Amino acid sequence: MLLKPYRETLALPKIPSLLVVATLARIPIAAAAVVLTLHVVTDLGRGYGAAGLVGAAATVGGSLGAPVMGRLIDRRGLRPVLVLTTVAEVIYWLVAQALPYWALLPVAVVGGFLALPAFSVARQSIAALTPESHRLPAFALDSMTTELSFMAGPALGVLIATSVAGPRAAMLTLAVGILLGGIGLWLLNPPMRAPHEAPVSAGERVARRDWLKPRFVAILAVTMAATLVLAGTDVSVVAVLRESGELGWSGLVMSLWALFSLIGGFAYGTVRRGVPPLVLFAPMALLTIPVGMGGSQWWLLALLLIPAGALCAPTITASSAAISNMIPAAARGEAMGLHNSALTVGVALGGPLAGLAIDSFGPKWGFAAVGIVGALVALAVLPAELRRRRADPTTSPTPAAPRPASPSQAASPTTPPAPAAVISAPPSPAAPPATPPGPAAPLTTSPAPAVAASAAPGPARP
Numbered sequence: 001m002l003l004k005p006y007r008e009t010l011a012l013p014k015i016p017s018l019l020v021v022a023t024l025a026r027i028p029i030a031a032a033a034v035v036l037t038l039h040v041v042t043d044l045g046r047g048y049g050a051a052g053l054v055g056a057a058a059t060v061g062g063s064l065g066a067p068v069m070g071r072l073i074d075r076r077g078l079r080p081v082l083v084l085t086t087v088a089e090v091i092y093w094l095v096a097q098a099l100p101y102w103a104l105l106p107v108a109v110v111g112g113f114l115a116l117p118a119f120s121v122a123r124q125s126i127a128a129l130t131p132e133s134h135r136l137p138a139f140a141l142d143s144m145t146t147e148l149s150f151m152a153g154p155a156l157g158v159l160i161a162t163s164v165a166g167p168r169a170a171m172l173t174l175a176v177g178i179l180l181g182g183i184g185l186w187l188l189n190p191p192m193r194a195p196h197e198a199p200v201s202a203g204e205r206v207a208r209r210d211w212l213k214p215r216f217v218a219i220l221a222v223t224m225a226a227t228l229v230l231a232g233t234d235v236s237v238v239a240v241l242r243e244s245g246e247l248g249w250s251g252l253v254m255s256l257w258a259l260f261s262l263i264g265g266f267a268y269g270t271v272r273r274g275v276p277p278l279v280l281f282a283p284m285a286l287l288t289i290p291v292g293m294g295g296s297q298w299w300l301l302a303l304l305l306i307p308a309g310a311l312c313a314p315t316i317t318a319s320s321a322a323i324s325n326m327i328p329a330a331a332r333g334e335a336m337g338l339h340n341s342a343l344t345v346g347v348a349l350g351g352p353l354a355g356l357a358i359d360s361f362g363p364k365w366g367f368a369a370v371g372i373v374g375a376l377v378a379l380a381v382l383p384a385e386l387r388r389r390r391a392d393p394t395t396s397p398t399p400a401a402p403r404p405a406s407p408s409q410a411a412s413p414t415t416p417p418a419p420a421a422v423i424s425a426p427p428s429p430a431a432p433p434a435t436p437p438g439p440a441a442p443l444t445t446s447p448a449p450a451v452a453a454s455a456a457p458g459p460a461r462p
Contacts, residue, residue, distance in 0.1 A: 002270050005137040014129055015138065018190050022122035023145040025181030028174045029118060030153025032058070035174060036096075036108075038158070039167035044101050054101075054108050059348040061112025063341040069117045070124070070337025074330055077200045078121065078185075078192055086182025088114035093175035097168040116182055119146070119343075120336040125190035127324035127332060128197070139320045140269025143313045144262055151258060197329040204330040211327050211335065215388055218381035220338060222277045223319045224346040225377035229288055230312060231350025232370030233257075233305075239354075239363035240295030249298035256302045257309045265313025277318040278378055278385050284311035285374030292364030316343070 010016050033055055040051035072081050092111035096104060122142055130138045161170040198204045234254070241250045268274075287308040294300035319339065327335040350370055357369035 005134065005270050006141065009130065009134045009137040009141065012130060012134065012138075014188075014190060015126070015141075017188060018122060018125055018129070019141055019145050021181075021184045021188050022118055022142070023149050025116065025118040025185055026146060026149035027153040027156070028177030028181060029116065030150040031157030031170075031177075032174060034154045035157040035161055035167060035170045038161040039097065039171060040101065040104070042161075043097075043167050044104075046101055050101065054104055056348060057105050057108040058112035059344055061109040062115050063112075063344050063348075065113035065115060066117060066120060066340040066344070067334050067337035068113070070120055070333035070335070070340075073117075073121070073124070073192055073333035074200070079189060081117065082121075082182055082186045085114050085116045086179060086186070089116050089178045089182075090175045093171050093178065097171040116178055116185075117337070117340070118181060118185065120333070120340045121185065121190070121192075123320050123324070123339070124192055124332050124336045126320075127336075128191045128194045128329075132325065135321050135324060136271065136274050136317065137269040139317045139324075140265050140313070142320070143265045143317045147258060147262055147265070147313065151255075192333065193329050206328045206331040208331070211331050214384050216323070216326065216335070218384040219277055219319055219322055220342040221377055221381050222281050223316070223339060224342040224349075225285065225374045226277075226281050226312070226315045226319075227343050227346030228350040228353065229285055229308075229346075229370045229374045231347045232354030232366060233288060233291070233308075233350075235351050235354040236292065236358065236363060236366030236370070237301070237305075239358045239366055240292055240301065241298060243363045244296050244298075246298045253298055253302045253305070257305045260306050260309030261312040264310030265317060267310075268314035268317055274318055274321055276385055277315055277322060278381060280311050280315040280318055282375065282378040284308050284315060285371050285378055287311075287371075288374065289368045289371035291371075292367040295364055 036054055036058065037048070037051040040046045040054055041048060044050075069081055069085060072084075089111060092107065092114070096107055096111065099107060123139070126138045126142055127135070157170055157174075160173055161167040165173075193199055237253055237257070238247070238250050241247050241253065268280075285308075291301065291304045291308065294302075294304040320336075323335055323339055324332070353373065354366035354370050357365040
């Protein structure tokens with residue numbers, strides 16, 4: 001029974017191919033931070049602080065560029081944006097490896113701005129390809145495959161950069177990987193709109209004031225706080241194990257943490273009704289605060305990471321599903337771009353925040369600092385969630401709908417599907433389609449100890 005939602009979702013047209021192509025396209029993107037760090041430190045002879053500035057420059061560019069690229073997809077379609085970003089990012093990696101440090105900083109901003117939008121494109125396409133009854137398992141699959149990309153990408157990047165080839169060769173390898181990923185997405189050309197939604201060619205426009213509302217902003221705040229907690233946890237794990245003389249166990253602890261997230265994401269994808277992202281994130285933040293108490297023993301630290309880790313992927317899944325349900329199709333690209341920016345900004349802030357607490361009060365306080373900030377964000381957005389519930393107590397972030405009798409029946413052109421399950425079918429002329437209710441709601445791998453401050457976080461990825 002647990003596998004039934006996933007079997008039905010994977011039986012939907014184009015979903016398996018989308019997940020495979022998106023996962024492969026994300027691997028070089030996931031490796032970018034650690035490769036860039038090693039290039040600045042090894043090839044350019046700078047410190048980790050200088051490498052962090054380059055990473056921050058790329059993050060700023062990516063945060064600004066993601067919603068812009070999403071808006072272009074809403075207006076012009078997917079393929080023109082894929083051509084633009086693939087060509088631009090390939091040129092960026094070819095040029096960046098030959099630049100001096102002073103020139104690399106501004107170029108990194110441009111490279112981040114024009115980055116291949118593999119993360120937001122996959123989530124936008126999932127919203128177009130899946131009926132509401134299958135959105136949770138679909139986004140859970142996306143979250144889990146993103147986790148796999150961020151487990152493989154940095155490891156491969158470090159392997160190439162620290163071998164005889166060196167960081168410059170790793171940057172050239174990233175250029176090849178981005179090119180292949182962009183070509184794969186261009187050939188697949190996953191739909192950005194469902195069959196019952198107006199196509200991009202129709203030129204439909206939606207004013208931002210119609211969807212950029214307090215509740216959407218609240219979900220972005222929760223999303224940002226979630227990756228802030230994750231990035232800070234990454235750095236804190238390394239620091240606390242280093243202090244206790246068990247740094248060699250950091251890789252295993254982070255792998256277990258990622259495994260907890262995968263298990264949690266898998267379990268959340270099987271539920272029939274989703275829950276608001278805030279309900280998942282608030283305990284995740286609170287449960288992160290005492291994790292540092294187990295720093296004296298690696299196995300105790302791993303055990304204390306289980307509850308918070310198990311909520312990582314579900315929180316990101318819930319935020320993606322909620323945004324897909326609350327945003328009009330004509331603005332979905334820009335909204336998913338903002339969601340991706342929130343994930344990225346959280347990653348950029350979490351490491352420095354934890355590092356400041358560690359330097360000031362000790363390694364155990366890194367967990368407490370990011371957990372407390374996360375809890376404060378949850379408290380700040382709580383009024384928006386309460387107002388929504390008072391306005392409509394029956395609203396659910398992912399409306400429940402009966403699943404089709406079988407995936408083949410739902411996909412068959414000759415067998416009439418269950419009406420409630422086929423959200424992509426044209427609405428009946430006798431009644432206007434109902435607007436799906438619900439709240440609006442990567443991820444990154446655990447960094448190598450030497451580059452913990454600049455690598456992206458573990459269990460939940462942008």
